[in-house]
Amino acid sequence: VIAEPTFEQLERSLSRAGYVFDPPGWRKFDSKRYIPDFSKLAVIRSSDANARELPQTILFFAHAPACRVCQGYTKQIAAQRAEFERAGARLQIVLNADTQQAKKWGEEFAPGVGLLLDFDWIFKRQSVDCFPDTWDVRPGGAWLLLVDREDVARAGVYSSDAGGLVAPKEIIRFLSEQSR
Secondary structure, eight states: OOSSOOHHHHHHHHHHTTOOOOOOOOEEEEEEEEOOOGGGSEEEEOOOHHHHTSSEEEEEEOSOTTOHHHHHHHHHHHTTHHHHHHTTEEEEEEEOSOHHHHHHHHHHHOTTSEEEEOGGGHHHHHHGGGSOTTSOOOTTSEEEEEEETTSEEEEEEEESSGGGSOOHHHHHHHHHHHTO
């Protein structure tokens, strides 16, 4: 039994048990797709001043505040915040919650990470257009978008819940490859 395993621990356990799997990865976007202006979202906690100057932003759209999968995924990516920043990206979590719930959620699952409120998922529904038309992206799922300084979505990954998103080490690897 494994309680709250990291992606790496889960992969090792599944491999030892004989399971073969292909973990999800980032997919680059071929065309310029501008993300809606996320600076207009309510800020529960802002990123560090230094992080705001980084050339890229990782936006994690959590599925729902009560979703245990999103909570666990948030803990894992929040723990890698410094690595993301070294690789040239700040992490911002976008959450649909009331202010009090978001503050408590952020303290518990994402300490030190920028947290933005998207009431009624208005911004998330608008951001669906950042993904290629051939993807079956739905606002109810969880996703990551990599956005450059000019607010162009450069890459992303989508899943019905956070368990289908890329592992934190894959985010770091992808960012490192992008900077070469």
